[in-house]
């Protein structure tokens with residue numbers, strides 16, 4: 195059985211089950227081994243209900259799917275280190291905790307190193323079957339935790355690190371991080387002045403930087419394609435060494451999008467080319483998710499309040515075009531429209 | 538067995554015999570020889586099983602130790618100076634989580650101006666971080682305190698810092714009575730964690746605690762440290778039974794019986810102080826010394842008992858609370874409140890300036906003759922300071938102060954003494 199990039203391949207012949215426009219896969223038609231973890235009534239619910247995330251929180255959704263997939267892949271034997279951030283705060287209003295996994299929160303910027311310590315302890319104790327997952331928001335990952343993350347990659351420690359990228363510091367009330375996209379309004383890149391919103395030409399691609407460490411596995415994923423996320427987590431858990439998955443998770447509060455639009459917004463990011471979904475092994479891109487129905491960047495931008503200043507009576511066509519250029523570059527660079535690429 | 542050993546080597550070999558399971562290290566002078574020694578002992582298989590992790594920063598070093606300890610491994614690291622500041626957030630986190638990590642601090646000054654030599658500014662900056670802090674007087678004690686530290690940390694679920702004077706101890710060759718593996722094994726049982734990241738019994742560790750319980754959680758740590766005031770003497774007595782020598786305890790007294798003047802200090806400087814005490818005693822001066830081994834928890838009651846009947850106390854301190862004076866004196870004063878004992882502070886040995894017997898003799902004489910002001914800076918070149926102040930008065934853009942003072946002195950930066 196060949197698993198495919200987005201879990202839609204069954205057996206030697208590829209089967210496409212999505213419904214036009216929604217991509218909803220007829221899960222029950224699939225072979226049991228590639229069915230969604232979430233369709234299993236015995237799934238772990240690693241991040242259980244009752245947490246305090248906002249309605250439509252992409253991070254809560256992504257974390258639940260990712261960890262349940264990791265649990266399935268390890269027969270329920272994972273330990274989790276969590277960075278400070280929304281995920282940490284909304285999941286542990288003690289004495290209530292949503293976590294049904296052994297879970298440690300230490301600091302904002304040290305989750306990768308804490309995970310390294312856990313992995314070292316498990317190794318020395320001979321608990322080879324227990325695996326380690328570390329997770330944090332974009333701020334905890336690409337900014338303040340970046341040194342620890344790079345150190346963990348470079349040593350190739352046996353840790354899967356998952357970054358839930360909602361493109362700003364949400365827990366502190368929506369401030370810019372180095373993952374905030376060009377033009378986006380946050381409370382530290384306000385929508386005022388000559389060029390409202392975040393500056394252009396800054397930021398960094400941590401998935402590409404992760405690849406530069408030559409680690410066994412790097413992937414991007416999105417809550418718009420949860421089956422692909424599950425597949426990638428499962429694949430990562432089948433490998434040892436440092437692994438990195440960067441998940442795009444809309445934040446209705448910070449993005450000014452409707453809670454019911456979380457999946458739609460995430461999908462528009464993929465379909466416009468602004469968020470390239472791909473995977474890489476040992477520093478080489480090995481798979482990419484093909485754009486199915488190409489949309490202009492504008493469709494993605496217009497769905498979110500944080501880009502509102504680009505539109506209105508006098509649309510900022512110049513900067514909208516720049517953002518389109520970013521999308522075009524991603525499409526070229528990752529071959530997101532190439533024939534033969536899985537969709 | 539007695540061996541002639543560098544302090545760092547004695548510490549490394551002793552730590553290794555304590556069977557740490559995860560060691561994480563980031564190099565900084567004067568801690569380097571300790572972690573190099575341990576790297577060799579792990580790599581050549583002497584210490585096994587043990588994971589030795591070369592981290593990318595001190596912040597990561599403490600964070601790895603936090604993860605390892607929470608996952609049930611005995612964890613150790615070492616640092617100094619800038620390193621302990623770089624890990625500060627994780628230092629507080631380790632104690633807040635109640636993880637029994639042991640860390641050696643090779644005491645060194647803090648920049649700017651950058652300075653690699655010994656004083657206590659580094660560990661003093663973390664005195665309220667919730668760690669137990671033990672200060673070693675000799676290389677023998679530096680090695681022994683680590684055994685005690687692991688035992689203490691694990692019994693009480695708090696991390697312990699063993700503070701060892703940089704260079705003066707870490708790089709000095711002294712005769713050390715090295716413990717045997719059998720002795721250590723009989724003294725230090727395997728680590729039985731109070732909390733564990735265990736897939737069979739999942740727990741949440743590190744949740745947010747609001748005003749409803751934060752005070753109580755902090756108080757619990759305080760309570761544990763108060764317990765340590767009783768535990769440290771007990772474990773030190775047990776140490777004597779197992780190893781046949783005195784190391785540790787809350788404080789060491791020297792010729793304090795009938796003393797009118799007592800000098801209080803931390804760490805290796807007590808060696809020099811004791812020599813000076815002997816000279817005064819030969820002249821019939823009633824003077825003695827106390828070196829505090831456990832600075833956290835602070836041994837209030839033991840100090841009160843040890844200093845009952847004394848007229849004056851002089852603290853010799855290797856750190857400066859800028860804008861106040863000493864770090865140790867205010868605490869000693871609090872311990873002695875209502876006893877009618879005067880406490881004067883001597884700031885000495887900053888950035889490695891040698892603390893000479895003759896200088897100490899001078900200030901102790903002043904103390905005995907009631908001439909010592911409340912705050913004295915030993916061997917301070919006040920003229921140098923005044924000339925700098927003059928330059929700053931003369932020229933608004935007088936430039937960087939430290940460089941200008943060095944230039945004035947015409948000294949090379951590495952001059953010690």
Ligand SMILES: Cc1ncc(C[n+]2csc(CCOP(=O)(O)OP(=O)(O)O)c2C)c(N)n1
Pocket residue numbers: 253278279280281302303330331332333334335360361362363364365366371
């Ligand atoms: C050292 C430190 N600096 C700042 C903070 C404040 N802080 C806590 S969470 C957070 C934002 C988290 O952003 P991100 O990692 O993107 O996660 P999100 O909340 O967006 O999911 C910040 C700035 C902190 N806890 N620690």
Ligand code: SF4
Pocket residue numbers: 246247248249250251252253254280281284360364365444445446447448
């Ligand atoms: S602010 Fe955003 S990331 Fe945080 S809980 Fe709400 S939706 Fe989720």
Ligand SMILES: [Mg+2]
Pocket residue numbers: 331332333358359360361362363364
């Ligand atoms: Mg974020």
